[in-house]
Amino acid sequence: MSVTEESMALPWPVVTGPGGTTPAELMARVARGDSDAFTQLYDQMAPRVFGLIRRVLRNPAQSEEVTQEVMVEVWRTATRYDADRGSPTSWILTMAHRRAIDRVRSEQSSSDREQAVAAASTTPAYDEVSEAVTTNLEVEQVRHCLSALTELQRESVTLAYYGGYSYREVAELLDAKLATIKARMRDGLIRLRDCLGVTGK
Amino acid sequence: MTTPDVHMLTGPYVLNALPEDERIGFEAHLADCSSCSAEVAELREAATKLGTAVAVPPPPALKARVLAEIATTRQLPPLVRDPEPRPVDELAQRRYSRRSVFGLAAAALAVAGAGGIAVDQYRDNQRTERQNEQLAALLSQPDAKTARGEVAGGGQATVVMSAGQDRAIVLLHGLAKLPDGKTYQLWLQDRSEAMHSAGIAGPDDTKLIQGGITDKIALGITVENTPGVPAPTQAPAALVPMV
Ligand SMILES: [Zn+2]
Numbered sequence: 001m002s003v004t005e006e007s008m009a010l011p012w013p014v015v016t017g018p019g020g021t022t023p024a025e026l027m028a029r030v031a032r033g034d035s036d037a038f039t040q041l042y043d044q045m046a047p048r049v050f051g052l053i054r055r056v057l058r059n060p061a062q063s064e065e066v067t068q069e070v071m072v073e074v075w076r077t078a079t080r081y082d083a084d085r086g087s088p089t090s091w092i093l094t095m096a097h098r099r100a101i102d103r104v105r106s107e108q109s110s111s112d113r114e115q116a117v118a119a120a121s122t123t124p125a126y127d128e129v130s131e132a133v134t135t136n137l138e139v140e141q142v143r144h145c146l147s148a149l150t151e152l153q154r155e156s157v158t159l160a161y162y163g164g165y166s167y168r169e170v171a172e173l174l175d176a177k178l179a180t181i182k183a184r185m186r187d188g189l190i191r192l193r194d195c196l197g198v199t200g201k
Numbered sequence: 202m203t204t205p206d207v208h209m210l211t212g213p214y215v216l217n218a219l220p221e222d223e224r225i226g227f228e229a230h231l232a233d234c235s236s237c238s239a240e241v242a243e244l245r246e247a248a249t250k251l252g253t254a255v256a257v258p259p260p261p262a263l264k265a266r267v268l269a270e271i272a273t274t275r276q277l278p279p280l281v282r283d284p285e286p287r288p289v290d291e292l293a294q295r296r297y298s299r300r301s302v303f304g305l306a307a308a309a310l311a312v313a314g315a316g317g318i319a320v321d322q323y324r325d326n327q328r329t330e331r332q333n334e335q336l337a338a339l340l341s342q343p344d345a346k347t348a349r350g351e352v353a354g355g356g357q358a359t360v361v362m363s364a365g366q367d368r369a370i371v372l373l374h375g376l377a378k379l380p381d382g383k384t385y386q387l388w389l390q391d392r393s394e395a396m397h398s399a400g401i402a403g404p405d406d407t408k409l410i411q412g413g414i415t416d417k418i419a420l421g422i423t424v425e426n427t428p429g430v431p432a433p434t435q436a437p438a439a440l441v442p443m444v
Contacts, residue, residue: 186212
């Protein structure tokens with residue numbers, strides 16, 4: 001995947017809107033039915049939602065469709081968002097990732113997928129963050145922190161998150177034990193968390 | 202699955218790498234394990250950074266489509282959380298306004314702890330949502346009643362019922378895990394004290410019972426050695442009066 005000129009021309013990721021409005025403030029307004037706030041939230045969040053979904057699904061038309069579903073779901077369920085349990089970005093991207101994964105899994109029965117994975121003679125290339133736009137500090141930091149993981153941690157995390165594979169499929173691809181992969185996903189994310197300095201709230 | 206294994210699942214869970222059955226099992230664990238839920242929240246923020254790192258602007262036309270769709274999409278009502286749920290028996294004697302229905306459902310679930318609403322706000326869990334809606338619909342009936350009882354060996358059983366609707370919902374919470382081969386079975390006791398099977402259940406299940414409620418006086422729970430026996434073979438682990 002290469003970066004288009006169009007995407008370079010747009011400033012992203014936008015952390016705050018023009019008026020310095022944070023996603024948390026916007027979410028509170030969206031929950032009260034404020035569609036102007038939703039428009040701003042869309043501008044902030046849609047690139048992340050679309051980018052993540054496209055990374056998982058690859059197909060641009062499908063990715064647009066799922067992005068639309070997710071953004072409408074954000075509007076519909078904003079009333080149920082609980083700020084004590086995570087940032088709006090995390091809430092929205094979790095929803096986006098799940099929708100993308102649901103799409104992947106519903107398209108092929110798991111047995112088909114497992115066979116296909118088992119039959120793959122080479123490890124499919126997974127897209128590293130390095131392919132993405134690199135001008136952003138946040139992206140640099142993610143790339144740096146990913147490189148600080150062991151290879152097995154990194155591959156376990158990225159094959160699942162960007163590749164949309166289940167831990168069983170990841171174990172198959174990496175020719176490792178199920179328990180090992182589960183543990184690497186967890187300790188890989190823990191290392192990433194510590195490196196990125198993120199907290200749960 | 203052994204206990205230390207369960208706590209390892211925070212990683213695959215946050216990456217959405219668990220198959221459906223294991224995800225549901227882990228979400229049940231999450232409801233009771235504060236260290237796992239705290240870890241999930243933190244790891245989720247880390248995963249979010251991975252997502253943010255691959256942002257790409259969507260085609261501009263998408264925005265217009267989304268905005269057009271939200272203009273015709275009604276937002277869900279907020280969940281009304283009752284900070285101190287009243288005792289269930291008191292709830293049972295009140296009539297419910299439409300407005301408080303979701304709050305009551307949330308309170309009933311909090312009382313029963315049967316997962317659902319509180320487990321995971323991120324999961325767009327249609328099954329849970331449907332259960333909550335059924336529960337809310339039942340609680341909104343003017344004759345809705347709620348009864349609750351302790352289960353021998355640990356845990357509670359809550360029954361929400363409406364004779365008018367001839368429906369009941371049974372919420373089990375925190376019942377002991379049974380050894381292989383044993384199952385919980387639910388029973389409805391009639392006035393002659395005969396027991397009628399209402400199906401088998403897991404230790405944290407929510408079960409909808411449609412029909413056959415009106416003439417019943419109690420909900421029974423037994424631990425059976427064979428799933429789905431026609432009549433109880435064991436003494437009840439719980440008998441919750443429904444009248
Ligand atoms: Zn745990």
